[in-house]
Amino acid sequence: MEFRVNLSRPDITEAEIEAVCDVLRSPNLSLGPKLDEFEEAFCQYIGRRRAVAVNSGTSGLFLCAKALEIGPGDEVITTPFTFIASATTIMMAGATPVFVDIDPVSLNMDPERIASAVTDKTKAILPVVVFGNPTGLDRVCDIAAEHNLAVIEDSCEGLGSQLHGKKIGTFGAMSTFAFYPNKQITTGEGGMILTDDDDLADMCVSLRNQGRGKGGGWLAHARLGYNYRLSDINCALGIAQLARLDEFVAKRRHVADMYIERLAADDRLIVPREPEGCLMSWFVYVVRLADRYTIDQRNTVLAKMIRRRVQVSNYFPPVHLQPFMVERFGYKPGDFPLTDAVCKSTVALPFHNHLTAADVDFICKQLTTCLDELT
Template sequence: MKFIPVNTPLLNGNELKYLTECITTGWISSEGPFIKEFEAKFSSYIGQKHGIAVSNGSAALDIAIKALGICMGDEVIMPTFTIISPAQSIVTAGATPVLVDCSLTNWNMNVVEIESKITERTKAILVVHIYGLPVDMSSILTLAKRYKLKIIEDAAEVHGQTYNGQKCGSFGDVSIFSFYPNKHITTGEGGMILTNDQHLADRCQKLRNLCFEPYGPRFVHYELGWNYRMTNLQAALGLAQLEQIDYFIDKKRKLGSFYQRELSFLKDFGFLLPEESSDFAENIYWVFGLVASSEEEKENLVAFLNQNKIATRPFFWCMHEQPVFKEMGLFQNESYPNAEKLARNGFYLPSGLGTEEEDLERVVSVIKNYKN
């Protein structure tokens, strides 16, 4: 019986051609020409003026937060239901994450809760578009303007998604992307920072490269940064992927529609399926998630899928329940029931771009057998 992984990337364009060019020319480090081309074309595609390619999405968050001057004593409002990277970047900068719950319909942060969390120490709202549908950006833009807050837009999971027709990643004062292999386009590892602000772009470029000074002696440093550079090899891969992004988005949406149609019967058993669309967008299905009626139901179905050599992946664990943050004394006695339900009962199915049609059919068949 064939094993079906939760994600398989699709590398069927100019990836090999561009990588071969890197090797034959010797441009394999962070100095190669594909980097600037990838930065320019990706930022143009999203609708921001400046792109800064980095080693991964978490690196992009570290740089974005430092470039905005967020530091000790500052607060940043963010969702509790997300991967740990945004909170980690805030904490390591010396600032404090302030959490809000999520919606059980689109799984994104509940924007209604944000205003009540704003204090005189709040410096930014960190938006994370979760699993395929965008956050309600209009409400957040209004709050940011009213309270003079910066917006950090984490669009790692929504390459090519739009909010009311405008690309996600174009709304932030600083926006970040990840190009991990399970994303719509991949560079293996890698990330990108986007901004319309020339000063912020210059700061981000400096911070990703150990804060080398643009003028003066090369190895004299006046502040600390990181070696978070992207290689020319990664950028070559990303450029080839970007050329196919419209096809990739269409393929993901067809995958999502197939699962929606074939698994709709699960609603009768108390499962939540992804929202197909919102008032702002059609789901782009970064992953196809299911939320079971209970933790036991989830564990039973996941075990059954694993027995049939079908991989799954659990949903993100809530920030307020992360042991590492508890040990730091953060989020004491905080509870966010919607996020807790998603974290405990949610998981996603094989939904990578390289997932074959017969794989999807087998996933559905096994789930139907489980319920019969």
């Protein structure tokens, strides 16, 4: 189906196209100068000492776990309301994800529930900046410090956000961003690890490049590694996109404001707003149906919106109820009731830099009509 309004869309100009073409005209398509340039630009923007570019946010989270020596027998506390990779990367490292239910307003892991989930097997906490909202991240770090736990900051959805004036990506011992085309900036596919610890950064550099060590040759491998490199083609695109990040954040805030203006008065909806103390870099715009509606009614709204050529989605299904998670860990509905309730009600609306007031008017009209038709 061809949608009148797509759920997401990258913002690519001639500057990005020319940057990529410049690399294609060069002899350096991978492990060239654009890799170093992109990593340095990210360090400067976030304010951390080291950046390690990788081929996805998923790879970044996994390498963070490996660098922190998280493995079999270890537990990592995280949220069940997130994209699946927040949990599966823990499992890829051989450790066990331990879920903590969410705060029903921020939709982030509830910091006040974390302490009761800590055991003698707990090695780290992996908080997620859900939809670009960093609320509670400072409290998570405080709790981690109290229990001598590492924090892997999953900031894949939050590039450009701030909490009390502190940039996202600077809270955890390690943090990871992602650059899939629906993110604030894109490299097509890609991710970035940030840390102030040289040993952790050096380990990630080695692991992303087939385990090659410092000073070794191309065929010398110091450890088991992976091919998680990000090409200079992707890095060139990322450099051009990062230079426009403030523009992108402003555009996305404007779209969010248009949705708030048009939908906030509708008591059938729970409409997200920027929390106090946050400068929010919106990743997606997800409304929720009021508690009186069922999941079947939510699904009816999704289906009708799609038939009306408005691309929408159910961000997020609960991670713990994914079939393989149920099979492996025995989770069931009700284990994390706040997450379950939120997941039954979400409607992710189209959200990207190109949306006009007319687009938002059309989307909101279709949504209200679909709500009117519910019985």
